[in-house]
Amino acid sequence: METAVANSFKAADSRLVNLFSERAEGAGADPRKCLKRLISELRRHVGSTEKNPQLEKAQAERKILQIDYKVHWDRDGALEPLGNLFEQGFKLSLNSRVPVTRMRFTQAHEVCHTFFYQYVPEIKFRPHREDAIEERLCNFGAAEFLMPEHSLRRRSSQVAESMESLLGLVATYGVSADAMMSRLRELRLWKSVLHVWCRDKTGQFVLNRVIGEKTLPWKWSDEKIPERAWMSPEYRGSTYLQYEPERGFRHFKSISFDARRQGGALLVLSGANVAAPAKRSGSRGRLF
Numbered sequence: 001m002e003t004a005v006a007n008s009f010k011a012a013d014s015r016l017v018n019l020f021s022e023r024a025e026g027a028g029a030d031p032r033k034c035l036k037r038l039i040s041e042l043r044r045h046v047g048s049t050e051k052n053p054q055l056e057k058a059q060a061e062r063k064i065l066q067i068d069y070k071v072h073w074d075r076d077g078a079l080e081p082l083g084n085l086f087e088q089g090f091k092l093s094l095n096s097r098v099p100v101t102r103m104r105f106t107q108a109h110e111v112c113h114t115f116f117y118q119y120v121p122e123i124k125f126r127p128h129r130e131d132a133i134e135e136r137l138c139n140f141g142a143a144e145f146l147m148p149e150h151s152l153r154r155r156s157s158q159v160a161e162s163m164e165s166l167l168g169l170v171a172t173y174g175v176s177a178d179a180m181m182s183r184l185r186e187l188r189l190w191k192s193v194l195h196v197w198c199r200d201k202t203g204q205f206v207l208n209r210v211i212g213e214k215t216l217p218w219k220w221s222d223e224k225i226p227e228r229a230w231m232s233p234e235y236r237g238s239t240y241l242q243y244e245p246e247r248g249f250r251h252f253k254s255i256s257f258d259a260r261r262q263g264g265a266l267l268v269l270s271g272a273n274v275a276a277p278a279k280r281s282g283s284r285g286r287l288f
């Protein structure tokens with residue numbers, strides 16, 4: 001998976017990305033390094049901090065001159081040039097109905113697109129198809145803008161791999177648990193996996209998505225566990241998940257987990273290091 005992601009950034013696969021990195025950094029440069037440097041300069045220029053990356057200032061600095069908040073829209077965001085030149089600026093459309101953390105990630109993602117307009121105008125200012133590698137790079141750049149590697153490396157080294165730490169980092173950087181988890185894994189700082197469960201109409205817990213692993217239709221071997229986790233402020237333990245790829249044939253997975261309800265979802269962090277009982281006294285978590 002990680003190899004596939006790494007390979008997918010190969011500049012040679014995209015003329016646009018190839019030209020971007022060549023012009024921004026020099027022939028053969030790694031497009032991620034180019035974007036990382038540009039983002040780092042932008043953060044410094046607008047005075048970004050961990051708590052406040054100054055997204056609005058960054059947007060203005062990158063010539064995003066108009067912002068349109070849409071109420072009924074099936075997309076998260078879109079960037080449109082206002083003219084035929086970078087200097088003429090852009091209009092950013094944002095879906096106002098999405099959670100604020102998701103909107104911030106979209107804003108940072110769209111800021112990254114402005115670099116491609118600046119460095120490769122002959123492609124970007126003409127009608128063109130969406131470039132999958134550019135999109136992935138903009139996600140990488142958005143993560144770097146909101147959760148800079150040097151800062152996250154330092155902060156994550158000071159905490160244990162646990163749900164409490166994950167939610168602490170989420171609050172520090174103002175991102176979603178999904179985005180933080182992806183970033184921690186991408187930087188190989190954490191090895192755990194995040195399962196996000198939601199309840200269906202009958203109240204049963206259904207796996208919505210998995211960050212860090214392929215999403216398979218896992219079910220709890222004991223439905224009482226997510227029920228208890230849903231009702232408790234903290235819940236840790238060990239159990240196994242199961243799913244039936246074909247009739248009469250079951251897969252099982254043993255997990256040590258640390259669970260926390262967040263709004264309408266049950267977040268479950270699992271991995272070798274996550275279920276140790278909290279060291280501080282007075283923890284309300286239950287171990288079974």
Ligand SMILES: [Zn+2]
Binds near residue numbers: 109113135138
């Ligand atoms: Zn995009």
